[in-house]
Amino acid sequence: MKARIITIGDEILIGQIVDTNSAWLARQLNDLGIAVESIVSISDSREAIHKALDEVDLKLDLVIMTGGLGPTKDDITKHALAEWFESGWNEDQEVLQRVEMHFSSRGIAMPDVNRGQAMVPDNCVVLTNESGTAPGMWFERNRTVFISMPGVPFEMKSIFANQAIPKLKSRYIGKQIVHRTIMTQGIGESTLMEIISDWENNLGDLKLAYLPSVGSVRLRVTGLSDVGEGLQARVNDSVKAVLPLIADYAFGFDEAKLEEVVGEILKSNNLTLSTAESCTGGYISHLITSISGSSSYYNGSAVTYSNEAKQNVLGVDPAYIEKFGAVSEEVAMQMAEGVRQQFQTDYAISTTGIAGPDGGTESKPVGTVWIGISSKHATYALKYSMGTHRERNIRKSALQALQLLRKEIFKNLGISLKEALS
Secondary structure (H helix, E strand, O other): OEEEEEEEOHHHHOOOOOOOHHHHHHHHHHHOOOEEEEEEEEOOOHHHHHHHHHOOOOOOOEEEEEOOOOOOOOOOHHHHHHHHOOOOEEEOHHHHHHHHHHHHOOOOOOOHHHHHHHEEEOOOEEEOOOOOOOOEEEEEEOOEEEEEEOOOHHHHHHHHHHHHHHHHHHHOOOOEEEEEEEEEEOOOHHHHHHHOHHHHHOOOOOEEEEEEEOOEEEEEEEEEEOOOOOHHHHHHHHHHHHHHHOOOOEEEEOOOOHHHHHHHHHHHOOOOEEEEEOOOOOHHHHHHHOOOOHHHOEEEEEEOOOHHHHHHHHOOOHHHHHHHOOOOHHHHHHHHHHHHHHHOOOEEEEEEEOOOOOOOOOOOOOOEEEEEEEEOOOEEEEEEEOOOOHHHHHHHHHHHHHHHHHHHHHHHHOOOHHHHOO
């Protein structure tokens, strides 16, 4: 089975918003055993919509469209679809009641323009929108199903999950697609490929994809087969076989975030953390506190950008800064020790470096970063060369710091990295 996703909206084409709908829909379709043949973005115009529909290959089983179903004049998708499908119009009473309730529950009189949202093409099946006012629509032509939904992500997801998926499951019997993703940090894709090349060569009919991003690489193992052939077990066995080779870098699976993984380790072991940041400017703190419940293990942060702040807030010895420089092993260690003592935590992270693009020297070029780790067991700092791009350096440094912390905690708990992944 093959599908095409069409996103409609000038705001996508001019870069005003990022198309997250297509990525989410692609994952849902893969879970259903429906392969996405292409993803297309088009403008808000009848001509563009008609052209996109005219280009639909007869071999496609499914076309999913998002966007342009609101009540305003620039939302013309529904009218363009009615023209292309040669539809009449019908006022759907259930949709009208939902629109009226949407406004009355908020104590607002329904604008006349919103009544038009209850007008739907008479040859479509209405897909109820439980999260908004614009209904989804299901059309069929020449064995191809066309689904149109609002572009607002939480409305689209509600319609697709609650209305479209059950209908698709009852209509199609697809092949089973199974994905398992290994999350790694601190290694590039080329080096990673060298380490696991023998394992990769023995995957058989399973496929491997390298998905790099700033500071990390995802390894996605994919299997495709008829339902009931033990595919999930085969994928899991393959993942289990490669983990010993990459235990120094792997930290989780599928959609796991390093900040989530570290947070869970701290929480489950009743440990606390504080951070002292210079070159990362609070980014580590941001990652940690983006996780719900982080207040149970994260005590606080000191962003000490200047030398004076390092001395006055963290107690860094000015003689160390004078002798070794702010970007040094000695200062990183004092920062980590200082913040751990100040916040009375079990562990502390520190960063000091040259994020760039300016400030580098021959002995300390742009991208030089020292990351400190402190606990009651030990305090140390490691040096890294992150590159020349400021934003990338900040994220890479933050992720590396979290990975170092993860490894240090497991070492102190007597848990090997291989055991941690089992």
